[in-house]
Amino acid sequence: MLSRGRTGVLAVASASPAHVITQAQAKAFARSFFDDYFMGRDGAVIDRFLGAYDNAGVETRQLARPHDWYQQLHSFPDKNAAYIEQAVPLARRAGELALQRAGLDPTEVGAIVFASSTGLSTPSLDARLVQELGLARDVARVPLWGLGCAGGSAGLARARTLAMGLGKPVLVIACELCSLTFMHGDRRSANLIAVALFGDGAAAVVVAPEPWWDPQNPACGPELLGGYSRLLDDSEDIMGWDLADEGLRVRFSPTIPGLVIQHGPQLVADAAGVIGLGAEQLKHLVFHPGGRKVLDAYDQALGLEPDRLRHARAVLREHGNMSSPTVLFVFERFLADPQTRSNQPGLLLGLGPGFCAEGVLFRW
Known part of the structure; x- marks a missing residue:
């Protein structure tokens, strides 16, 4: 059915990997990894770049793999396999919690929007999540790739449009494993700064039109x-x-x-x-x-x-x-x-x- 009423948020949930790294540990890793590249140059160069770690506004992050995994060189196929292996259960955790908080039966979901840009998969991972989360098999799947940091906000906006058009709730899941893209062969300052900033995580939002979303219900979101x-x-x-x-x-x-x-x-x-x-x-x-x-x-x-x-x-x-x-x-x-x-x-x-x-x- 086509929704003519209003649309809102029923629930938001997040999930993080188990492996925690402090900024001090990330800085030590960066020093050990990049120091050989800066050898022979001005000795202050590496310290100047590493100062970004102290000023990044980051204290801790969560990673998809244990710290020592990143010390090893991995091929693109190996890193991508790790992405698929880790992203599915992490995205599932966020999706399950959002549906639970929304009090929604998974079969009521009319569409799933999945945003991710840190790995490749065909079929896209939402196909697996439909099955993992127990969504109806005729659910509309909308994978979003390549929007990077804008993927979560874009997914939420697209979910609103879908919920209004379908007249059904829509599940949005954004999942990224940025750490798995780390490249040992990349000695650019951009890679060094990326190590100072990026972590891994997943989040989910349930968006729904009326009557699922009820402005009179204080449990409903915006x-x-x-x-x-x-x-x-x-x-x-x-x-x-x-x-x-x-x-x-x-x-x-x-x-x-x-x-x-x-x-x-x-x-x-x-x-x-x-x-x-x-x-x-x-x-x-x-x-x-x-x-x-x-x-x-x-x-x-x-x-x-x-x-x-x-x-x-x-x-x-x-x-x-x-x-x-x-x-x-x-x-x-x-x-x-x-x-x-x-x-x-x-x-x-x-x-x-x-x-x-x-x-x-x-x-x-």
């Missing part, structure tokens, strides 16, 4: 008011993957914080305009924490008070940047904070390869 997408022309070099013999080689530009300062105000204003509001009317801001410098750039560009992005900073501190699920981790923490509920509009936003912005307007 209403989703509209989606927002914006692609910047000729910006493919800013963020993404380059395919090399050893696998997926990270590509991200140090200009990203500057782009946030340059484009952030207009992006937020345009997103608010989707629901006929001005940027200053958005009470809630749930942003993907790409890194401390990115969050600082948002503060500067939008003139935010220091604690406005506190939930994003907390997720970055405890989990690092997990790519697509990270903003959903922030969303989960935001919704659990009793101080945030005020029946006011807000924006959930992620930036990713393209270079693009993907967001969802909501009321909470």
Whole structure:
């Protein structure tokens, strides 16, 4: 049936791998790995790069494999096999918890949106998750690949559209194992910085139209008011993957914080305009924490008070940047904070390869 009513969030859940690494351990690994490359150059160079670990805003992260696994050289097929092996149970944990919190029978789900960009699988992993989670076998499958850090916010926006069109609940799962893409042969500073920032995790959201989502039910989450997408022309070099013999080689530009300062105000204003509001009317801001410098750039560009992005900073501190699920981790923490509920509009936003912005307007 076609939904003519409103659509909202029933539940959000997250899941993390068991292997924890502190930032001090990551820094020691980076020093041992990159030190030979910097030998013969200015001795201060490696220390200057390693200073990024102290200023990244990250204290701990969770990894798909034990620490010693990353000390060994692995082929692309081996790393991709590890991705499939680890991503399915991790995504399942997040999905099961979200369905449980929503009080939803899995067979009621009309579509599953699966966002991931850190491994390859055909069929996409949502085919396995349909079976693992006990979803109906005629469920619509919508895999999203290549959106990187914007995948979670894009998945949520697409789920709203699907829920309205199908008239059924939609399950969104974002799962990334960024650590498995680490390349021993990559001695660029971008790889060193990636080791300082990225972790692994999965998150899930259940989105549903009325009557599953009931604005009178205090157990239900926020209403989703509209989606927002914006692609910047000729910006493919800013963020993404380059395919090399050893696998997926990270590509991200140090200009990203500057782009946030340059484009952030207009992006937020345009997103608010989707629901006929001005940027200053958005009470809630749930942003993907790409890194401390990115969050600082948002503060500067939008003139935010220091604690406005506190939930994003907390997720970055405890989990690092997990790519697509990270903003959903922030969303989960935001919704659990009793101080945030005020029946006011807000924006959930992620930036990713393209270079693009993907967001969802909501009321909470």
